[in-house]
Amino acid sequence: xxxxxxxxxxxxxxxxxxxxxxxxxxxxxxxxxxxxxxxxxxxxxxxxxxxxxxxxxxxxxxxxxxxxxxxxxxxxxxxxxxxxxxxxxxxxxxxxxxxxxxxxxxxxxxxxxxxxxxxxxxxxxxxxxxxxxxxxxxxxxxxxxxxxxxxxxxxxxxxxxxxxxxxxxxxxxxxxxxxxxxxxxxxxxxxxxxxxxxxxxxxxxxxxxxxxxxxxxxxxxxxxxxxxxxxxxxxxxxxxxxxxxxxxxxxxxxxxxxxxxxxxxxxxxxxxxxxxxxxxxxxxxxxxxxxxxxxxxxxxxxxxxxxxxxxxxxxxxxxxxxxxxxxxxxxxxxxxxxxxxxxxxxxxxxxxxxxxxxxxxxxxxxxxxxxxxxxxxxxxxxxxxxxxxxxxxxxxxxxxxxxxxxxxxxxxxxxxxxxxxxxxxxxxxxxxxxxxxxxxxxxxxxxxxxxxxxxxxxxxxxxxxxxxxxxxxxxxxxxxxxxxxxxxxxxxxxxxxxxxxxxxxxxxxxxxxxxxxxxxxxxxxxxxxxxxxxxxxxxxxxxxxxxxxxxxxxxxxxxxxxxxxxxxxxxxxxxxxxxxxxxxxxxxxxxxxxxxxxxxxxxxxxxxxxxxxxxxxxxxxxxxxxxxxxxxxxxxxxxxxxxxxxxxxxxxxxxxxxxxxxxxxxx
Numbered sequence: 049x050x051x052x053x054x055x056x057x058x059x060x061x062x063x064x065x066x067x068x069x070x071x072x073x074x075x076x077x078x079x080x081x082x083x084x085x086x087x088x089x090x091x092x093x094x095x096x097x098x099x100x101x102x103x104x105x106x107x108x109x110x111x112x113x114x115x116x117x118x119x120x121x122x123x124x125x126x127x128x129x130x131x132x133x134x135x136x137x138x139x140x141x142x143x144x145x146x147x148x149x150x151x152x153x154x155x156x157x158x159x160x161x162x163x164x165x166x167x168x169x170x171x172x173x174x175x176x177x178x179x180x181x182x183x184x185x186x187x188x189x190x191x192x193x194x195x196x197x198x199x200x201x202x203x204x205x206x207x208x209x210x211x212x213x214x215x216x217x218x219x220x221x222x223x224x225x226x227x228x229x230x231x232x233x234x235x236x237x238x239x240x241x242x243x244x245x246x247x248x249x250x251x252x253x254x255x256x257x258x259x260x261x262x263x264x265x266x267x268x269x270x271x272x273x274x275x276x277x278x279x280x281x282x283x284x285x286x287x288x289x290x291x292x293x294x295x296x297x298x299x300x301x302x303x304x305x306x307x308x309x310x311x312x313x314x315x316x317x318x319x320x321x322x323x324x325x326x327x328x329x330x331x332x333x334x335x336x337x338x339x340x341x342x343x344x345x346x347x348x349x350x351x352x353x354x355x356x357x358x359x360x361x362x363x364x365x366x367x368x369x370x371x372x373x374x375x376x377x378x379x380x381x382x383x384x385x386x387x388x389x390x391x392x393x394x395x396x397x398x399x400x401x402x403x404x405x406x407x408x409x410x411x412x413x414x415x416x417x418x419x420x421x422x423x424x425x426x427x428x429x430x431x432x433x434x435x436x437x438x439x440x441x442x443x444x445x446x447x448x449x450x451x452x453x454x455x456x457x458x459x460x461x462x463x464x465x466x467x468x469x470x471x472x473x474x475x476x477x478x479x480x481x482x483x484x485x486x487x488x489x490x491x492x493x494x495x496x497x498x499x500x501x502x503x504x505x506x507x508x509x510x511x512x513x514x515x516x517x518x519x520x521x522x523x524x525x526x527x528x529x530x531x532x533x534x535x536x537x538x539x540x541x542x543x544x545x546x547x548x549x550x551x552x553x554x555x556x557x558x559x560x561x562x563x564x565x566x567x568x569x570x571x572x573x574x575x576x577x578x579x580x581x582x583x584x585x586x587x588x589x590x591x592x593x594x595x596x597x598x599x600x601x602x603x604x605x606x607x608x609x610x611x612x613x614x615x616x617x618x619x620x621x622x623x624x625x626x627x628x629x630x631x632x633x634x635x636x637x638x639x640x641x642x643x644x645x646x647x648x649x650x651x652x653x654x655x656x657x658x659x660x661x662x663x664x665x666x667x668x669x670x671x672x673x674x675x676x677x678x679x680x681x682x683x684x685x686x687x688x689x690x691x692x693x694x695x696x697x698x699x700x701x702x703x704x705x706x707x708x709x710x711x712x713x714x715x
């Protein structure tokens with residue numbers, strides 16, 4: 049945002065809409081609009097409405113143009129509402145490469161801008177509450193207030209703002225009915241590096257660093273409090289979650305809701321809480337977010353992307369929503385996924401898959417780092433899955449823990465120094481220290497191993513697309529494959545530093561690499577060379593193998609590196625798009641996987657250790673049955689596979705009702 053404001057300030061102030069009056073009267077508002085990016089005529093009929101030509105200017109290459117725009121303004125005793133419509137044939141919503149459309153509503157409380165003056169930013173998938181800091185620089189408010197949404201339909205953007213007149217936040221507007229407020233509204237079409245092809249315009253010039261040429265907004269004086277409905281989320285989405293009756297989805301409890309800016313229309317986001325069992329079997333409450341596209345209201349079934357381990361923000365969710373997924377993510381996490389075990393994610397995934405709008409045949413799990421670890425742990429527990437998409441996941445938690453904790457003194461800053469030679473590794477290792485109170489301090493024992501994906505490879509039967517990098521300092525290549533380890537320069541590291549499993553643990557558990565337990569027949573490896581000037585490449589997908597493994601060759605590890613040496617993103621568009629429509633393969637169900645499902649159904653721990661991992665019995669059984677029905681209904685070969693494998697189970701594992709087993713087997 050800093051760079052955008054700086055570059056916009058360089059444009060001449062002549063980019064001005066002369067047909068728009070410098071003083072804009074705001075109309076009294078009785079009924080607040082739904083701030084959803086759709087400018088409904090009835091919702092805005094109380095507002096003052098202006099039609100004008102917006103002067104646009106570009107600098108690379110130089111050029112001028114105009115666009116026919118519309119502006120609506122009204123206020124109640126508690127809020128200002130602004131709507132803005134501008135033609136733009138193309139939606140620009142890419143962060144890499146940077147290419148973004150956005151609109152900024154800015155206010156000035158004095159004659160000149162000063163630190164803390166309010167500005168509200170809307171872009172596809174983004175609403176940001178910011179304030180002016182200085183020329184070319186703004187910052188996020190500590191307290192996020194207001195609402196904003198954008199929609200795009202038939203070549204036209206529709207922006208809507210709801211701004212509290214007085215949120216009690218000194219970084220906000222702080223106005224009252226009847227006040228005169230200096231303001232501006234700027235629109236940027238395609239903000240790109242070096243402003244190549246970027247066009248910018250403003251109601252009163254595109255310069256947001258100087259307010260002397262801005263307009264005046266006259267707030268309506270004789271107004272009433274409207275109840276603040278515009279600052280709440282959509283009532284239909286809250287009602288949808290509250291009215292869920294069947295287990296386990298009925299365990300979700302609504303906390304609040306909001307509109308998330310989206311294209312072509314905003315998406316409802318419902319924040320929820322849920323109770324699950326902690327590693328000791330005691331009830332614990334956690335939080336999550338459910339993103340509900342409008343298609344849910346029409347009874348549509350949607351593929352689901354479940355964000356494993358870490359909270360996915362609105363930007364990340366919006367990118368997936370635009371591609372047709374519904375999204376569920378944990379939120380407000382109290383502990384790193386590597387510390388809290390899989391229990392909360394397991395329970396939440398059971399609830400997410402049971403949501404009525406979720407197409408259970410097309411569920412994808414994804415996450416990075418500890419979220420990638422959680423992705424693989426969930427893939428080992430869940431059935432069926434359309435795909436698992438982990439990035440740089442730890443796969444042997446015992447090895448990784450020994451790497452972090454047994455070298456604690458080596459990783460710390462040397463005597464007389466304040467900074468570690470391996471700063472990222474030292475910081476992350478310190479953050480993960482509480483893990484020993486959960487799993488113990490014998491990193492090579494069976495408990496650490498049981499909580500590692502390498503212990504569950506036989507039950508990860510869905511398509512997997514995963515990537516690791518040779519330079520990773522947090523998830524060393526040593527736990528994946530010795531073949532791709534690149535020796536580091538020992539002189540650049542603290543004395544005695546190592547990544548060698550044989551030097552860090554003294555058990556087979558601690559020495560087990562992924563390629564030791566993953567059959568060669570199950571995976572294909574792709575090596576991509578990555579350097580500073582590399583362009584993003586689509587992660588490859590194997591045509592014949594279950595696992596598509598990409599090794600990003602960034603050279604050897606270096607002390608300053610975290611996960612990656614070069615921040616080059618590698619999309620997995622083809623893999624995710626295929627997962628939205630692919631049929632569940634019959635070979636997803638194996639003897640080992642079926643045994644795990646039957647153990648879960650019977651209440652036997654699928655992850656043997658002193659810790660607890662099962663969800664409550666009703667949810668476990670509902671999840672297992674739903675998954676088996678989804679699998680069997682995918683085709684006669686699937687039903688036949690189930691019947692044959694179930695018949696071969698030991699009698700003590702044939703725990704399904706005989707009628708249910710017959711139904712699943714197609715009889």
